[in-house]
Amino acid sequence: xxxxxxxxxxxxxxxxxxxxxxxxxxxxxxxxxxxxxxxxxxxxxxxxxxxxxxxxxxxxxxxxxxxxxxxxxxxxxxxxxxxxxxxxxxxxxxxx
Amino acid sequence: xxxxxxxxxxxxxxxxxxxxxxxxxxxxxxxxxxxxxxxxxxxxxxxxxxxxxxxxxxxxxxxxxxxxxxxxxxxxxxxxxxxxxxxxxxxxxxxxxxxxxxxxxxxxxxxxxxxxxxxxxxxxxxxxxxxxxxxxxxxxxxxxxxxxxxxxxxxxxxxxxxxxxxxxxxxxxxxxxxxxxxxxxxxxxxxxxxxxxxxxxxxxxxxxxxxxxxxxxxxxxxxxxxxxxxxxxxxxxxxxxxxxxxxxxxxxxxxxxxxxxxxxxxxxxxxxxxxxxxxxxxxxxxxxxxxxxxxxxxxxxxxxxxxxxxxxxxxxxxxxxxxxxxxxxxxxxxxxxxxxxxxxxxxxxxxxxxxxxxxxxxxxxxxxxxxxxxxxxxxxxxxxxxxxxxxxxxxxx
Numbered sequence: 001x002x003x004x005x006x007x008x009x010x011x012x013x014x015x016x017x018x019x020x021x022x023x024x025x026x027x028x029x030x031x032x033x034x035x036x037x038x039x040x041x042x043x044x045x046x047x048x049x050x051x052x053x054x055x056x057x058x059x060x061x062x063x064x065x066x067x068x069x070x071x072x073x074x075x076x077x078x079x080x081x082x083x084x085x086x087x088x089x090x091x092x093x094x095x096x
Numbered sequence: 097x098x099x100x101x102x103x104x105x106x107x108x109x110x111x112x113x114x115x116x117x118x119x120x121x122x123x124x125x126x127x128x129x130x131x132x133x134x135x136x137x138x139x140x141x142x143x144x145x146x147x148x149x150x151x152x153x154x155x156x157x158x159x160x161x162x163x164x165x166x167x168x169x170x171x172x173x174x175x176x177x178x179x180x181x182x183x184x185x186x187x188x189x190x191x192x193x194x195x196x197x198x199x200x201x202x203x204x205x206x207x208x209x210x211x212x213x214x215x216x217x218x219x220x221x222x223x224x225x226x227x228x229x230x231x232x233x234x235x236x237x238x239x240x241x242x243x244x245x246x247x248x249x250x251x252x253x254x255x256x257x258x259x260x261x262x263x264x265x266x267x268x269x270x271x272x273x274x275x276x277x278x279x280x281x282x283x284x285x286x287x288x289x290x291x292x293x294x295x296x297x298x299x300x301x302x303x304x305x306x307x308x309x310x311x312x313x314x315x316x317x318x319x320x321x322x323x324x325x326x327x328x329x330x331x332x333x334x335x336x337x338x339x340x341x342x343x344x345x346x347x348x349x350x351x352x353x354x355x356x357x358x359x360x361x362x363x364x365x366x367x368x369x370x371x372x373x374x375x376x377x378x379x380x381x382x383x384x385x386x387x388x389x390x391x392x393x394x395x396x397x398x399x400x401x402x403x404x405x406x407x408x409x410x411x412x413x414x415x416x417x418x419x420x421x422x423x424x425x426x427x428x429x430x431x432x433x434x435x436x437x438x439x440x441x442x443x444x445x446x447x448x449x450x451x452x453x454x455x456x457x458x459x460x461x462x463x464x465x466x467x468x469x470x471x472x473x474x475x476x477x478x479x480x481x482x483x484x485x486x487x488x489x490x491x492x493x
Contacts, residue, residue, distance in 0.1 A: 045153015
């Protein structure tokens with residue numbers, strides 16, 4: 001009896017898990033995407049990186065606005081890490 | 097088969113036997129996984145918005161370079177670009193930085209010719225600005241909240257211009273779920289932006305639209321024929337052209353995160369997680385060692401002890417992954433990334449006043465399960481194997 005319960009649980013739990021994961025990972029933000037498209041058409045393409053303003057690094061906001069990170073002191077040891085908007089960036093993209 | 101299931105089921109008993117240890121192990125894994133998955137989910141959300149930014153943007157972006165850094169483009173360049181075969185439209189744009197309010201809020205000021213934007217849009221509460229130097233602005237949701245602005249609000253002069261500083265009017269607010277880059281935006285006409293920056297006759301970039309298939313040829317022609325412009329005083333202005341393909345190439349690189357410290361940081365955290373699990377699973381828990389010694393003394397084989405431990409690890413890591421996944425979902429969707437969004441999105445506050453983008457993609461979720469399994473199993477199986485391979489009398493000591 002106990003073995004049957006365990007076997008049932010062994011099948012049911014992963015099935016439920018997979019269904020839950022599929023539900024969570026389903027893209028349900030269609031309205032947002034349409035509004036985002038409208039915003040991009042309005043501003044003609046603005047924004048690329050995980051930064052909301054131009055206070056420190058234009059490149060982190062949008063590589064179209066700057067040729068590179070202004071705080072990038074490349075030849076200095078760890079010079080690329082002086083920009084706090086790059087250091088822990090969740091969306092890293094390199095300079096051309 | 098029956099014995100196999102019985103041994104495997106004893107792994108569940110092992111979880112119940114040490115509830116505190118199970119809680120600590122799962123808790124440690126959850127604490128590690130939640131920020132990691134949240135970071136990956138936000139990263140995917142940003143990428144989706146960035147893809148739309150590239151897709152619905154111009155074909156080519158022309159800006160100037162001085163001393164290796166981006167500079168303003170003289171407006172007459174737009175006329176020369178327009179004459180190139182294959183170009184359908186050229187739109188000058190100003191994108192600049194201003195500060196507003198007593199707390200000196202950072203603002204991205206964008207100016208576009210009013211005749212180049214649609215008369216109405218669904219992404220703004222209120223209306224769009226009028227043509228000319230009317231000093232009418234549409235502001236972002238985060239900015240509106242921080243500066244207590246709404247449609248109809250007046251902004252005292254925030255810039256210096258010899259022709260006179262003017263009071264500005266807010267005519268619309270971007271909806272909070274439109275895009276992250278609207279959050280600190282002030283959107284206005286090209287003339288108003290030029291007036292604010294006191295820099296008429298220049299644009300920060302020219303947005304070039306081409307006939308399909310002409311992008312490469314137009315780009316080459318811009319760089320060949322008008323790359324080096326003589327400046328009014330002395331020297332030359334070099335042009336820089338960024339195409340859609342240049343940006344699309346970056347998506348592939350962004351996904352790898354190889355150079356980001358984000359991954360390096362979490363690699364170290366995963367190592368610490370394995371050490372913590374090892375301590376809670378046997379190396380630091382003498383009671384568990386004695387238990388394994390007792391099992392061995394009563395006839396259990398080493399592989400059976402390891403199978404028991406494997407099932408225990410599998411259940412613990414699956415539980416931790418599931419809780420982490422649900423935690424991230426709740427944190428990003430229902431709590432809108434409260435506090436954590438500020439870590440990943442520079443410029444967002446503790447309570448973001450815009451909808452934080454995220455996508456829980458299957459691959460990061462599978463990665464989450466895998467990492468969880470590796471952390472728990474590495475910590476658990478090693479300590480179990482060490483306890484199971486010594487004589488029972490020594491393990492029970």
